[in-house]
Amino acid sequence: MNKKALIILLLSLVVNELYAQNQWAFKKDKIYTSWANDLNPSAPLPEYPRPQLVRDNNWKNLNGLWDYTITPKTEANPTRFEGKILVPFAVESALSGVKRTVGKDSTLWYRNNITIPAEMKGKQILLHFGAVDWQTEVFVNGKSVGTHEGGFDPFSFDITLFLNKKNNQEIKIRVWDPTEDGPQPRGKQVKRPRGIWYTPVTGIWQTVWLEALPGTYIVNTKQTPDIDTHTIKVAIALNKTSETDKVKVEVLDGANVITSEFLGTDGSATLKLTDEKLWSPSSPFLYDLRISLIRNNKTVDQVMSYFAMRKISMGKDENGIQRMLLNNKFLFQYGPLDQGWWPDGLYTPATEAAMKFDVDQLKAMGFNMIRKHIKVESARYYNYCDKMGMLIWQDMPSGDLGNSWNPNPGTVNNETEKNRSADSEAYYRKEWTAIMDDLHNFPSIVVWTPFNEAWGQFKTVEITEWTMKKDPSRLVNSASGGNFFNTGHFVDLHNYPQPAMPRPDLFGKDRILVLGEFGGLGLPVDGHTWQQKDNWGYQSFKTKEELFAKYALFIKRLEELIPLGLSAAVYTQTTDVEIETNGIMTYDRAIIKMPIPELRQIHTKLYK
Structure with a gap:
């Protein structure tokens, strides 16, 4: 590019930026994050949006x-x-x-x-x-x-x-x-x-x-690892097929191709790995995939993707209690309930850096899991969790509420189920199917949760078993804290504010015992709340010191419950959200209410 053309390009960029700034201003009547100041209105969220098919x-x-x-x-x-x-x-x-x-x-x-x-x-x-x-x-x-x-x-x-x-x-x-x-x-x-x-x-x-x-192209891929057979199965969908076309799948470790296969007649390839590197929170290794559509020895279309060799399953410990296993070993999973809301963007963070901040801080605090609560994030969010080694429990967003709730696990009562209309049921099934399909390739996701606390809970056994059949590579938490039915991999108790667990003698032989929600300890921070008064938490404190002291007692109690059969716990919650002030961070992410080094120190004890 010559000097004159470069000057014209730079002037054009400046003019476009000035125009955008004059046409737009975000509303500052409530709190907002610091990343809002970094937002470029002429090019917001410019990153490539589909990291699993590049x-x-x-x-x-x-x-x-x-x-x-x-x-x-x-x-x-x-x-x-x-x-x-x-x-x-x-x-x-x-x-x-x-x-x-x-x-x-x-x-x-x-x-x-x-x-x-x-x-x-x-x-x-x-x-x-x-x-x-x-x-x-x-x-x-x-x-x-x-x-x-x-x-x-x-x-x-x-x-x-x-x-x-x-x-x-x-x-x-x-x-x-x-x-x-x-x-x-x-x-x-x-x-x-x-x-x-x-x-x-x-x-x-x-x-x-x-x-x-191009006229013929790769629509999507589906990667399913199996660490027990040392294989990765890759299924490919094309927009149209030709008998002369071939699809080549290559597995890369860095720049090195370590194995490759052509698709079979069923549209998939199963590739064998040797000395594979397993993915875990402490070692989140990702293999790259290169997928090429070849016609007459020429590449017509090519995409890059990735996968991880990891397994999530359940198995009994020496006491006959079911445990949640990662790569065939028990790992206690602990993380926050994460709403994924922002004071300035609501569902959408102002920038990529804002999105990464939440995951980075939770990782630094010593959490190894996030329960993504009745919201679905962007593909880049899950991609970042894959890279960082953060386990994800993914909820289905709820809707059509109104049925009754019996929070005591062990009581099966069909009258508590929602009698949904045909349209309501169809909307649920269609979107849950689409969500599971779209998120299948992200190894960080280890648990699907169809229902939360009986919020629209219906046909529980049918929906749960359909979810298990659709994706046998993950565990299914039928109804987190919701109405109990004999289905799924978990018994999930919600208990506020102190930790508790489902009874091992009643449930532990058949299902994994988890504490799906607890805590909710509140601390409103002046100048960092959505509204000035009437903020809310399950139990409120006046100082950071009081808050952390109570939280540390809760973690001590979790340590005592793990040997008794508890496999995982979820603390409410990552951040304050609107009038809720029970977050570890304020809604604007400006204040972290508990000290990160101390959090990491007490959390580390849970994984030993």
């Missing part, structure tokens, strides 16, 4: 300022747009620059005019969405290209045939989200936030991007 140099990030408007639900097409919204932040969030609620009677619209880069032309163009809450319809140049229902799973549309021959392409997106007025999975969102229930999240909340692909 192609180089053929994608375009569409995050940034879009037009938006909110119209009555009955209005089919907006006649005007009200202003700018910063994608990918939900319209209710401060970082969106809008901070407005939508509700069941209104529709949120987005509009953006884009250009297709020259190097993408002549290829298949896919429009990807990381997540949009909840019902989405996408229009390209005035024509509907497809709809999607689901607030927590990625989706995409092939928009090739909808593109015009001009440089300018108009994208419109219609989103409808009824929050708790609908039966769809929604997690902690409510119209009127209070207690343990939080602000609604409507619309785009993960990265939007374009991808250019």
Whole structure:
């Protein structure tokens, strides 16, 4: 690039940045994280969004300022747009620059005019969405290209045939989200936030991007390790097949190819490893995968992925008590309940650094597990947990609440199950299937949790056994703290504030005993709360010293319960969230309420 061209490029970048800053400002009426100040509105969250299926140099990030408007639900097409919204932040969030609620009677619209880069032309163009809450319809140049229902799973549309021959392409997106007025999975969102229930999240909340692909391409992969047979099974899906095409799978340790195979007729390859390196919290080794679609000795498409050799299972100890095993050895799993909420972005952290901060701090504190509570994160979050060696228990986001709850494990009562409508049940099944499919390849995820505390719990045995059959490579916690049924791998007790455990003599022979929630010790920190008064915790303290003293007693009690049969515990919670002030960190992540070195010291004792 010559000097003149470089100057023009730099000036263009400066002008675009100034324009973005003038069109957008986040609302500072409540607390926010320091990363909000680092947010670049002309290129928010610029990182490649799909780390388990990577192609180089053929994608375009569409995050940034879009037009938006909110119209009555009955209005089919907006006649005007009200202003700018910063994608990918939900319209209710401060970082969106809008901070407005939508509700069941209104529709949120987005509009953006884009250009297709020259190097993408002549290829298949896919429009990807990381997540949009909840019902989405996408229009390209005035024509509907497809709809999607689901607030927590990625989706995409092939928009090739909808593109015009001009440089300018108009994208419109219609989103409808009824929050708790609908039966769809929604997690902690409510119209009127209070207690343990939080602000609604409507619309785009993960990265939007374009991808250019050849006519035949690799759609997805499915990696399933087996450390007992020293193999990794890789299944590949193509958008279309040809008898002359071959798919080659290579396993790499760093830059070295250690084994390779071609796909069989069943669309999968099973590769044998020798002296494999096992993945664990203390040694999170990841193998790379290179997958190539070959036609006439020429590579037509190629993706990079990765996997880990790790096993999660259950087995009896010397006393006949079922234990949770990692790589065939008992490892006590301990971590926080993690809501994944942010004061400025709600579901979406301001930057990649913000997302990493939570995981880094929890790792430094000596936790080896996170229970991701009725929310699904971006692919980059799980990828980072894979790299850091953080075990994940993944909840299904709840919805359609209202059934009764019997928190005492051991009492089977079919009357406690929710009688869902056909639509409600279909929404649950569709999204749980999509979530499990999308997250299958992340080795950090070791437990699936279909239900939490009877929140919409229905057909428990059927749903649990379907989940177990769909993914036999992981454990299934049927209903964390919810209504008990004789199914799944766990008996899970919720007990506040002090630690406790299910009775080993009643349950320990058949299922793993875990404490799915406890703690909730509160400490509001002046200047770092969502609201000035009426904050809440299960038990509140006035000083950090008092808080840590009580917490240390709880950890001592966990030490005593482990030999009796306890396999895991979950402390409530990582951060304060809105009016909840029972986090280890404040909601803005500015204050860590308990000393990290001391936390690590007492937590380390749990793993011995």
